[in-house]
Amino acid sequence: MLNKEKLAADLTAIREKSPLVHNITNYVAMNFTANALLAVGASPVMAHAVEEMEDMTAIAGALMINIGTLDKQWVEGMLAAGRAMNNRGGVTVLDPVGAGATPYRTQTAWKIINECHPTIIRGNGSEIMALVNANVKSKGVDSSAASSDAIESAKMLAKQTGAIVTISGATDYVTDGERTEQLTNGSPMQTLVTAMGCTASSMVAAFAAINPDPFEASLHAMALMGVVGELAAKKSAGPGSLLTNFNDLLYTITPEELINTVRQ
């Protein structure tokens, strides 16, 4: 079960400590992700040059690697950062965007898993299934599977890699391969704001920077994303306003509102 006191404490801790989150993320997501991290109280940095990966991971509280708009040069930066973070014993979150859509994406995700040993992997249903079963095809970067269809794949992936695996969707799941928790907040309109999932991965990294338990950090970050998404959607005429209201609410939400709205 989700511990509501710990959830509230983590939100407060992010606002007090303002952890530095190093993101190597896709071009589509960068602006929204940086704004969401600032709104919640964290300090984002986007950097991908091989020349500074060692130095940047050394000052970061957590690293988030997202392959959404990957290419050869960027993959070099991702691997350099992930290896450096792993060597330091720090936290890396992997977001395998579009795994299953092209072999290049699936292979790159596995290369990062094998060389960088991410602490947490967060994806949609299709992506998690595609990492486990090479025959699963994704439709671009949007999920063609329900998150619930991916639970067994997520457990297998967690056991195989040692990572906490999070599936986002209508219901969010967090598993370590044995224990699985779910969250049912959120709004379908969130799927119409680009990079909502990518931003969730960076939010997981922010929580993992202040909570040493990656299972809890994942669960708490997804709880915040779902609650804020749900509350923001209620005041939004469409996905344009949802983006604005989402960032406003990340800033204004109190720990009390968060724990009073979260549902499992």
Added chain:
Amino acid sequence: MLNKEKLAADLTAIREKSPLVHNITNYVAMNFTANALLAVGASPVMAHAVEEMEDMTAIAGALMINIGTLDKQWVEGMLAAGRAMNNRGGVTVLDPVGAGATPYRTQTAWKIINECHPTIIRGNGSEIMALVNANVKSKGVDSSAASSDAIESAKMLAKQTGAIVTISGATDYVTDGERTEQLTNGSPMQTLVTAMGCTASSMVAAFAAINPDPFEASLHAMALMGVVGELAAKKSAGPGSLLTNFNDLLYTITPEELINTVRQ
């Protein structure tokens, strides 16, 4: 003349079929374009790595190539994707951003035209004129010519390349070299939201993914952009709110509102 029933049917078809639109676009446009495509009901993917162009075009309903922030590596991806899409007989839309501003842009646009044979070319007045007449200079990426000044150039470009050519501006024009249609919706405030034109090109690609007639697809996409821009501008204090209202209205507009507001 615009067929209003077909226009309404295309909007409905996008929402029902949610076509995958593969965008190789500029860094400025990516977020807005992805959000606009999601809001209207399409499924955007942004990908540019040569390694996955063959696989990504194979699952995409249409490809949009935009040279707004081009460089050598990206042009390789553009050419690989455009050739792959052409070999499959699929639809490619070219947006020659800044053609005429620098020789590099004009030459790259022509390289893409010659090697990838785009189905549709969409630009502003200056860009279309610069593709036809090397002596025309653009001022950066904003048009220094009225769209009406570019009609003859557009016809010549259509005849020369076999592409449908669309000029956006105060009046939008679509031509195949023989037949030319115009649309007069829109708001001057749209020119103050960056990447409005780039997003129009991706919208054209979304319509072309569900309508096999590229002339109709271009006309219908531009009709939607103009109508939504006009309605959104009416409720907007400035270009900041226009961006938000534009994405909201792409999501809420009904086929009836669309055909009742469109003007030729």
Added chain:
Amino acid sequence: MLNKEKLAADLTAIREKSPLVHNITNYVAMNFTANALLAVGASPVMAHAVEEMEDMTAIAGALMINIGTLDKQWVEGMLAAGRAMNNRGGVTVLDPVGAGATPYRTQTAWKIINECHPTIIRGNGSEIMALVNANVKSKGVDSSAASSDAIESAKMLAKQTGAIVTISGATDYVTDGERTEQLTNGSPMQTLVTAMGCTASSMVAAFAAINPDPFEASLHAMALMGVVGELAAKKSAGPGSLLTNFNDLLYTITPEELINTVRQ
């Protein structure tokens, strides 16, 4: 002292002349920066390919170089553009994002200073201090120092480089090494909108494109950023709405409102 008549005249001049501002900026900032420049009346272009730097700087009213998401290929473009602009005697603004966070950033900023001789350098407190004192460490890209702590460093940097140096923060400072002016408008909420500082640098470039005095241009641009930020924050529930209201107000603010709200 700030000359309010000249401030008002500069805002009017930007709207009348719509100067072309060439930005080589980071991926996070591009969309907001382009929208802010359009909203105030300037014409932004983003371009970084070495192949077109000579041609693009030749048509630009000013160049802004921002190292926020630098890598080897981009640094080549930055140096090519900065050298070309310097050879033409044009204005270059440097934004040394994250100087002090990694040696790669500090070194690249100095390389650009030494090879391109920027007319204006704008950074936050940490960045300006790190350029002068290699022992100063930044926390990522957010400032860990108050702007007032950096005044002496700014003066030294101005004397050493010949550039006008601007520090943004709770109080903004502009110095040529001898004369120093300050501005006290703004809102703390502005620090929660990503790329607010990067956009300030591009705004400085826009003002420098129409005002030949780089000290005045810097002061006037920072005055506008502070006043608009302060007015926008008053109507904003959080950083999401602030972004929207900021771009709306850049478009609607009158020269009178600007000079009636500015404070030194």
